[in-house]
Amino acid sequence: MTRTSLRVAMIGHAFMGNAHSQAWRTAPRFFDLPLRPEMAVLVGRDADRAAEAADRLGWAESSADWRAVIARDDVDLVDICTPGDTHAEIAIAALRAGKHVLCEKPLANTVAEAEQMTAVADEARAHGVRAMVGFTYRRVPAIGLARRLVEEGRIGEVRHVRAQYLQDWIADPEAPLSWRLDKAKAGSGALGDIGAHVIDLTQYITGDRIAEVSGRLETFVKERPYATSHSGLSGTASTERGPVTVDDAASFLATFGSGAMGVFEATRFATGRKNAIRIEINGSLGSLAFDFEDMNVLEYFDARDDAEVNGFRRILATEPGHPYVAAWWPPGHGLGYEHGFTHQVVDLVEAIAAGADPAPSFADGLQVQRVLAAVETSSHTRTWQEIPQS
């Protein structure tokens, strides 16, 4: 059997480009995909560095001109791994050129951009072109299992959602400035970068939407030394200082459509927490708890169990029946961070082959953007803000 190929162009080759490359490379080796992905072109701003990255990451060609690549007939899908301020332009161009699009989160830096992207995605969809936004944590097996258990009614009516995304990489006030602390480039701080994930995850797991929020943003350290090198998360500090123009931390209360109460935090100042995505959901019949720092585990409490032997179950989400797991290793052989990206490729390729819409859609990404914007507004107005329902 020869499978139709799906020729991919990826734009960007930093942290996310690296993770996406591993996913495109790996997905067809473990999953029986209906289309055969080909890692066709890698695009970067600098031609030499793009060529070097393509060689290292396994892309057949490289280019420094994303517009030219999008125009090529032999490209079927565009995978956007660039910073948020370029998402709208690239995604819109790609969709209009009839290419399927996978776009990293957050979908855009503003609601307006996200609305436009969603509108274009809707048009493209009429022509069989698919668009997906990359909230990969949905594809951690324990998270997929959590979603399934809620869907099966195992925890009943959801009462409480508490979610935190805790990191500590700038807890030290002398940690240098990076582009991620510059609103012009990053759009948002902890709220948009990591808060977006827990917004998406909790809505995905509950199958519900946040209706209103009351939030507070804070910038604890208002000036930092310039980095002598601006390449990413770290760098050596210089003696001059510049302003931090995004939030260091965000916290907000939320009411879900069902009336469930939500409490959210996103921070880069939780000393000792490295990538702690912690979600706990309490329902009338049971509860779920997850922490990405122990990512192969889902805790589950079933209130209907015999009281004598009732307790949170530490489910090792590595059984063949758990989402995505059958393709991998025997029970107890855990997966890692990058597997979520591989699963994302699998779901996207299957949706394209089936002529179905992949999830999360651009509309889903737009809705997350609206929640982020509402939190920011609420922090200024000091009042609750409703989320517009499109």
Added chain:
Amino acid sequence: MTRTSLRVAMIGHAFMGNAHSQAWRTAPRFFDLPLRPEMAVLVGRDADRAAEAADRLGWAESSADWRAVIARDDVDLVDICTPGDTHAEIAIAALRAGKHVLCEKPLANTVAEAEQMTAVADEARAHGVRAMVGFTYRRVPAIGLARRLVEEGRIGEVRHVRAQYLQDWIADPEAPLSWRLDKAKAGSGALGDIGAHVIDLTQYITGDRIAEVSGRLETFVKERPYATSHSGLSGTASTERGPVTVDDAASFLATFGSGAMGVFEATRFATGRKNAIRIEINGSLGSLAFDFEDMNVLEYFDARDDAEVNGFRRILATEPGHPYVAAWWPPGHGLGYEHGFTHQVVDLVEAIAAGADPAPSFADGLQVQRVLAAVETSSHTRTWQEIPQS
């Protein structure tokens, strides 16, 4: 050496009266107290039941008339273990009669009552009469250790406080009504009953005060079957239903005086969580984490440790150098819930003997009451509320 005695009258003999009795009985057996407590009189509304309880709990006499008991010359201290709606009257009368007072939390059902009680306590204090409010969780060794570590500067400047008090005893919508769900009697629901504890604990550990809050109260189950018996937490359900007039759950954002961000929850709907008092504090130099469901442990992260071997330390707070522990057992032999009450007696007796003010004072109790009131107001106005500083 003969010690001066401290003759105690206790009012109320339900859950709290039981715990306080164990504390009065036990404290002098393990701690070298400067005064010798005598369990003199137990007071209850019903004379026969009070007599039975006095016999069972080890009180020398019993009475059904608290006013008469307070008037006795041979009573030095009044320990108030009744529901909140009677605290003000009894405490004020006792203080005016020159008796030291230990009053269970919450100090009162309203800010106005708490203000009056605090004013009377201030007057009494001028005459050497002491007043204390019973936030006993402060006296869990791991909590005392947390306070000490913050005081020593080990976690630096506090950035984040996240605190939850999670229970599940009415998660089932068919759980019957009890007086605790009746605002006229209980004053408040989860917020005042258990939320008060995490407000006190986080302020105690950080040595800081909450300056403003934005909160939300929710009553998930608005009607419940009447209990056929109204005696406390449980009871058999009848077929008729009555209204729940207090909050089932409360969540609020807080800003501390220092600017630290707080996120609080108190709920009786966290299925599977039985008495989970969870507190995590992130500072610029380290973090602390505590969960009452594993009460002998404090987790501590020290950011100044060598990165190669850095991680949250699971401190078993059972070493002789930890607060209160030297009086008890060897390392690793944990304490239980009621030990906090014993430590409370120790601290109170020592303060009385030393002519010093015990903590938490009625003023501390009043300040907690103001935070509770501000959360409630905020839930109605949907805006942030500042806490008046007295």
Added chain:
Amino acid sequence: MTRTSLRVAMIGHAFMGNAHSQAWRTAPRFFDLPLRPEMAVLVGRDADRAAEAADRLGWAESSADWRAVIARDDVDLVDICTPGDTHAEIAIAALRAGKHVLCEKPLANTVAEAEQMTAVADEARAHGVRAMVGFTYRRVPAIGLARRLVEEGRIGEVRHVRAQYLQDWIADPEAPLSWRLDKAKAGSGALGDIGAHVIDLTQYITGDRIAEVSGRLETFVKERPYATSHSGLSGTASTERGPVTVDDAASFLATFGSGAMGVFEATRFATGRKNAIRIEINGSLGSLAFDFEDMNVLEYFDARDDAEVNGFRRILATEPGHPYVAAWWPPGHGLGYEHGFTHQVVDLVEAIAAGADPAPSFADGLQVQRVLAAVETSSHTRTWQEIPQS
């Protein structure tokens, strides 16, 4: 209703005497006992120190002459809290005097002594006199629950028993000598002191007996500085050194009567483990795991659960239906180390009132002694040793 009293004489007032006193004092306050214990006489070698201890611990009288006390008509029960080398003489005298006996573990320092004590207990039993040995960890609610779950068949046929009792109080080679490191006084080191507990606990939980063992004893630090004070676990080191004549650590394989495989360790050299009594039992239908450092929790795996949501359950053994718990606090309000002693008093008093044999009996204590002796022999002969079945 007036209850018959049970007048108790306790011999010894160190660590165990302190714990037993708290138990006698507390049991009747929380449990509805069929007899009313009276703390009649405390016996110690030194009259002044015994008098001081009696006052502090709440005993009505004191004495320095245990024989005289045992001869008194107004003493019903003798509680032996002295070191192991005196157990046989006191227990035998007390039983022959018609007194019920509670004897701390290990029952004796040799099998021969334990056999004689058991024979005397059997004779006394014919006259309605009861004898019990104090393996109090059986009375931790989570352990009682473990026993119950095995009895109910919930874990099926037992395959594996792994048990460790880990401490670290002499891991430092400069920790001074104490009487506990002197074979003449202590009889045994880690094996008899703490290994005895895990032998008793695993046999209790499984309802099975160890049939044979292959073991190894080790003394890692063969000489230590003399303590300048010999009072117990600690002391200041002197410059002279003396020999350690007991084992620092013991490990052994065991075969249970059923064929289940056992692996045991007892050590005072497990750096960082303070009182880690860890027991894991794997059966054909489920598993149990316990660690005393988190003593209110029992972990339970039920192989018959739906595979999708299966995992070890963290049972907080604080529910009213769990052993002993109904007498104490609401769910989630944990118990501590000394509660096991209180439960021991409850069980003993109930057995005496009912004319029934309390457990563990002297015969049970003897059997543990035989396992200890077999491990020691095995360590010398380097072969498996069978345990004689009486």
Added chain:
Amino acid sequence: MTRTSLRVAMIGHAFMGNAHSQAWRTAPRFFDLPLRPEMAVLVGRDADRAAEAADRLGWAESSADWRAVIARDDVDLVDICTPGDTHAEIAIAALRAGKHVLCEKPLANTVAEAEQMTAVADEARAHGVRAMVGFTYRRVPAIGLARRLVEEGRIGEVRHVRAQYLQDWIADPEAPLSWRLDKAKAGSGALGDIGAHVIDLTQYITGDRIAEVSGRLETFVKERPYATSHSGLSGTASTERGPVTVDDAASFLATFGSGAMGVFEATRFATGRKNAIRIEINGSLGSLAFDFEDMNVLEYFDARDDAEVNGFRRILATEPGHPYVAAWWPPGHGLGYEHGFTHQVVDLVEAIAAGADPAPSFADGLQVQRVLAAVETSSHTRTWQEIPQS
């Protein structure tokens, strides 16, 4: 720069072949390797299935004739992923043909085979040909960190080693027979299959060797239904039964060269434990603990820490300074099971390029085999067995 290629032939394409393929594919994408691995030929017994597997797993060619492949000039390295009974023949042929060899564990099914393989490897080594045995768990970052901490002297002199490899896949007596339960094919049961790993790991971490053992093997379920399909771990049960000829579980005591006491278990009957490789090491200055079911974590206790804040540290072994981690993701983004295989490829390729011996060597594999044999002998003789030191 053009790198010299390293052309690889892999023999076997089941579970291990799958994991090795992922490693060869992935290593050069994340690590800067001195040679460029080429996935040249995949060999399987059945030509069609080998061709299918080569296509799926990414090998350029396939073959059903391993001897022909070994004879090829354009093959530099032979990666042996077949069952243990074929290791000796293939490895010896490959080494004699001048090919580097990576051989899955256990090195062989008997000590005699392993001795011969080691001798041939020693000869080959004189000609610059490298041989390595695949104990990949050594390459889990938390394990590498454990090794490093012991080497740095952080836990002092090792006193105790306790290690368990717990699985449960045949805990059900009705689980069908597989080739793994047939001594003729598998050589050994739990002991050789999984016990070998904890023997290697504890010797690697401590840098010490087991000197003697006392062990016991057990086959709990002596007859099982034949599988209707014999393909691996599972299968449908038939009504006929056949004998289980290997051990279901093994436990043994060990003495290390240093005198440290070891306690080991390997079992397929630990209900609820899926792949629990648990290692705890207690030294005079500190302790380490690891559990593969939470594989990104190493627990570490440092006895020299201030007693007030001392406790086991939960080190998330995802920091750039931890072994292998810098090549992957930011802190807190955990790795999974297969990463150990990738790290194995990295270490092997670097050793080959450097003209150095990779570890673990065939001699290391032989020594593990001798420990396994000694345990088996000990189980029969019921006495301690010394391990011959080569």
